[in-house]
Amino acid sequence: MINDTEMLRFIMKNAEMGCRGINDIKHYSNTADMARELRSQNMEYGHIYHNAYNMLRNMGGESSHVHPFVAAMARAKAKHDMRVENTDSHIAEMMIRGNSMGVQKIAQRMRQYKGSNSDVSKLADKLMETQQANIESMKSFL
Numbered sequence: 530m531i532n533d534t535e536m537l538r539f540i541m542k543n544a545e546m547g548c549r550g551i552n553d554i555k556h557y558s559n560t561a562d563m564a565r566e567l568r569s570q571n572m573e574y575g576h577i578y579h580n581a582y583n584m585l586r587n588m589g590g591e592s593s594h595v596h597p598f599v600a601a602m603a604r605a606k607a608k609h610d611m612r613v614e615n616t617d618s619h620i621a622e623m624m625i626r627g628n629s630m631g632v633q634k635i636a637q638r639m640r641q642y643k644g645s646n647s648d649v650s651k652l653a654d655k656l657m658e659t660q661q662a663n664i665e666s667m668k669s670f671l
Contacts, residue, residue, distance in 0.1 A: 533588060533644035537584055540653060545595050547660075549603065551567050553603070566670075570663050577652065624663065628661075632664075
C-alpha cells in the first residue's frame with residue numbers, strides 16, 4: 530500500500546522520465562508535425578510534474594528524482610536506437626513503448642494507492658490519460 534506522498538513521488542518520477550525521454554530524442558524529429566507533437570507532450574509532462582511537486586511540497590514531503598544511472602541508461606538506449614533508425618516512425622515506436630511502460634506502472638501504483646487525497650488521485654488519473662493519449666497521437670506517425 531502506498532500513501533499520498535509516495536504516489537506523488539512516483540508521479541513526479543514518471544513525468545520526469547517522460548520529459549527526459551522526449552528531450553533525448555526530440556532533435557531527431559524529421560517533420561514539423563513530429564516536433565510539434567513532442568513539444569506538446571513534453572509540456573504536458575512538465576505540467577504534471579510541477580503539479581505533483583507543488584502538491585508534495587504543500588504536504589511537507591520531499592521530492593525525489595529519477596536516479597542518475599537510470600536516466601543515463603535511458604539516454605544511451607535512445608541514442609543507440611536513433612543511430613539504428615532515424616525516422617519519425619521509429620520515434621513514434623519508441624514513444625509508444627515508453628508511454629506503454631508508464632501506463633503499466635501508474636496502473637499498478639493506482640491499485641496500491643490507499644491515500645485519501647482526491648487531488649492526488651486526479652493527478653494520477655491525469656498522468657494515465659496523458660500517456661494513453663500520447664500513445665494514440667503517436668500512432669499517426671507509424
